[in-house]
Amino acid sequence: MSDLSSEGQPEEARAAVETPFRRFASEFFESKVATAALVLLSLIIALSLLAPWITPQNPYDLAQVDVLDGRLPPGSQAFAGYTMWLGSDGAGRDLFSAILYGLRISLAVGVTSGFIALLIGMGVGLIAAYAGGRVETVIMRVVDLQLSFPATLVALMLVAILGKGIDKIILALVVAQWAYYARTVRASALVERRKEYVEAAACLGLSHGRIVFRHILPNCLAPLIVVGTVQVASAIALEATLSFLGVGLPQTEPSLGVLIANGFEYMMSGRYWISVFPGLALLLTVVTINLVGDHLRDVLNPRLKR
Amino acid sequence: MTVFIIRRLMQAVFVVFLMSVIVFFGVNVIGNPIDMLVSPDADQQDIAEAIARLGLDRPIHEQYWRFLMGALEGDLGRSFIFGEPALKLILAHMPATLELAFASLVMALVIGIPLGLYAGLYPDGIASRTIMAGSILGFSLPTFWVGLMFIMVFAVMLGWLPSTGRGDTAVILGIETSLATRDGWSHILMPALNLALTNIALAIRLTRAGVREAMGQDYVKFARAKGLSTRRIVFVHVLKNIMIPIVTVIGLEFGALIAFSVITETIFAWPGMGKLLIDSIIQLDRPVVVAYLMVVVLLFVLINLIVDIVYSILDPRVRLQDQRS
Numbered sequence: 189m190s191d192l193s194s195e196g197q198p199e200e201a202r203a204a205v206e207t208p209f210r211r212f213a214s215e216f217f218e219s220k221v222a223t224a225a226l227v228l229l230s231l232i233i234a235l236s237l238l239a240p241w242i243t244p245q246n247p248y249d250l251a252q253v254d255v256l257d258g259r260l261p262p263g264s265q266a267f268a269g270y271t272m273w274l275g276s277d278g279a280g281r282d283l284f285s286a287i288l289y290g291l292r293i294s295l296a297v298g299v300t301s302g303f304i305a306l307l308i309g310m311g312v313g314l315i316a317a318y319a320g321g322r323v324e325t326v327i328m329r330v331v332d333l334q335l336s337f338p339a340t341l342v343a344l345m346l347v348a349i350l351g352k353g354i355d356k357i358i359l360a361l362v363v364a365q366w367a368y369y370a371r372t373v374r375a376s377a378l379v380e381r382r383k384e385y386v387e388a389a390a391c392l393g394l395s396h397g398r399i400v401f402r403h404i405l406p407n408c409l410a411p412l413i414v415v416g417t418v419q420v421a422s423a424i425a426l427e428a429t430l431s432f433l434g435v436g437l438p439q440t441e442p443s444l445g446v447l448i449a450n451g452f453e454y455m456m457s458g459r460y461w462i463s464v465f466p467g468l469a470l471l472l473t474v475v476t477i478n479l480v481g482d483h484l485r486d487v488l489n490p491r492l493k494r
Numbered sequence: 495m496t497v498f499i500i501r502r503l504m505q506a507v508f509v510v511f512l513m514s515v516i517v518f519f520g521v522n523v524i525g526n527p528i529d530m531l532v533s534p535d536a537d538q539q540d541i542a543e544a545i546a547r548l549g550l551d552r553p554i555h556e557q558y559w560r561f562l563m564g565a566l567e568g569d570l571g572r573s574f575i576f577g578e579p580a581l582k583l584i585l586a587h588m589p590a591t592l593e594l595a596f597a598s599l600v601m602a603l604v605i606g607i608p609l610g611l612y613a614g615l616y617p618d619g620i621a622s623r624t625i626m627a628g629s630i631l632g633f634s635l636p637t638f639w640v641g642l643m644f645i646m647v648f649a650v651m652l653g654w655l656p657s658t659g660r661g662d663t664a665v666i667l668g669i670e671t672s673l674a675t676r677d678g679w680s681h682i683l684m685p686a687l688n689l690a691l692t693n694i695a696l697a698i699r700l701t702r703a704g705v706r707e708a709m710g711q712d713y714v715k716f717a718r719a720k721g722l723s724t725r726r727i728v729f730v731h732v733l734k735n736i737m738i739p740i741v742t743v744i745g746l747e748f749g750a751l752i753a754f755s756v757i758t759e760t761i762f763a764w765p766g767m768g769k770l771l772i773d774s775i776i777q778l779d780r781p782v783v784v785a786y787l788m789v790v791v792l793l794f795v796l797i798n799l800i801v802d803i804v805y806s807i808l809d810p811r812v813r814l815q816d817q818r819s
Binding site for chain 1: 509516517520521634635636637638639642643645646649650657750753754756757760771772775776783786787790794798
């Protein structure tokens with residue numbers, strides 16, 4: 189973001205200080221859509237992190253919630269005096285506050301499971317590509333097998349077996365997604381492994397671990413980051429789906445999916461806002477992450493370099 | 495060819511066996527079946543009786559053996575809620591799911607191909623850009639959210655379509671289906687469209703890419719030189735050539751449709767297998783959950799097997815590569 193300031197400088201001065209990161213940043217901010225998406229996404233993340241300080245109430249502190257405020261349409265005055273710009277839900281919680289608190293849970297679950305899946309998939313993919321032979325065949329058979337089932341189905345099967353709970357959902361999401369990372373890392377590690385610098389490193393007598401983690405891995409990071417952003421978005425959407433179906437997070441961990449599910453019963457009576465606003469928040473989050481990830485792919489792909 | 499099919503068949507059997515182990519041990523070791531089976535106010539004696547009756551005091555591998563033998567005879571236990579054999583329950587709910595999946599498959603082709611054709615023929619028009627932007631949304635919007643919006647707009651605000659259930663069914667060709675009655679059609683329209691969205695987007699992209707590629711080929715140039723009308727070239731020559739791969743790819747999505755119908759069925763209260771699964775998970779009806787998982791695994795392995803065989807017929811390289819490894 190700080191690189192936006194360099195836009196105004198004369199061409200020569202910019203070229204003089206051009207680092208890979210600066211080049212990457214200036215290419216990224218060329219796209220207006222991606223920039224807007226990144227700004228919006230940063231705003232969403234900031235709002236959710238700052239939720240306790242900017243929301244008019246803590247929706248899960250019973251002392252601050254008044255049941256008499258229940259099901260008020262957007263813009264109503266709450267009993268405590270503030271305005272509920274997005275209305276309130278069935279239990280009298282201010283929806284704006286509930287959405288920001290829900291976003292925290294949704295983002296935390298999505299990012300945590302995405303990160304764990306990335307670590308596992310990365311490790312497995314690197315081992316497959318570097319070891320080759322039988323190890324690779326076995327690992328890739330398992331990956332192919334798992335990818336022949338849709339991630340949604342795998343996650344559903346796991347929650348059916350494991351039951352509810354935040355730890356179980358994270359586990360289900362990790363199992364449903366690690367294979368995507370493994371396939372990506374293996375594909376790019378296979379290419380890197382044949383390059384001369386790896387051969388040179390081996391000639392220098394470096395250990396396998398050092399070659400894999402210090403030399404091959406850094407060169408495989410670009411596609412991994414792209415897949416990572418897209419997978420975090422799909423983890424958030426998947427968690428919301430499971431929670432909406434009633435087999436995801438429990439009521440004590442009210443993510444966006446839980447909020448939407450709670451509002452569903454009121455939709456038939458025309459009280460649309462209880463479901464629609466959490467849904468819009470989910471949508472904005474998923475779509476902005478996807479837009480940023482999509483553009484990252486274009487910027488980081490060396491084949492598209494001008 | 496025979497060797498290839500036998501190898502694939504053995505792999506399929508192995509996968510089903512592996513999944514039965516995972517599902518059985520998952521449900522029985524991670525969850526405590528007794529908590530689910532006996533009512534919370536049962537005393538010690540009731541619990542002991544239940545354990546003995548269900549064979550839960552035996553070693554786990556013996557329990558698994560009993561489960562496996564039962565499964566091979568088509569006995570996957572009894573539902574706690576309905577008191578009926580779990581497998582029978584699943585099979586009773588299967589036609590509704592298949593009907594929904596089939597309807598949305600047809601919808602994906604009927605809506606997706608014409609839109610993709612248009613976008614491929616006039617790639618720079620505003621309408622084409624709108625179609626392509628819409629197809630991105632079709633991929634990225636969560637299914638359940640779109641379903642909610644459908645209900646809000648078409649059922650609650652406009653009141654055009656019913657939002658729950660399957661409607662009246664009637665029998666055509668010996669199958670009881672909603673597609674035989676007007677009421678049934680009005681019920682299936684929204685859920686089928688909801689389920690079809692991703693595949694509509696997929697069909698649009700495939701058709702567009704196919705049309706753009708085909709329009710530059712020699713046979714199209716030749717047909718033009720011969721003086722055929724554009725309409726005849728597009729609908730007879732181009733479409734005939736690009737239809738086969740599109741229909742194949744969309745057809746292969748059938749398994750995924752059955753998996754995703756879990757979401758759509760729950761939103762629209764469609765009485766299929768998916769809704770049964772969610773209800774059973776929530777009510778802790780363990781045998782039905784296990785039976786559903788086994789049926790779906792079997793279905794998926796079968797579909798994947800068919801896909802592999804079809805591919806190996808269409809593309810001999812797949813088969814040869816497999817034999818070498």
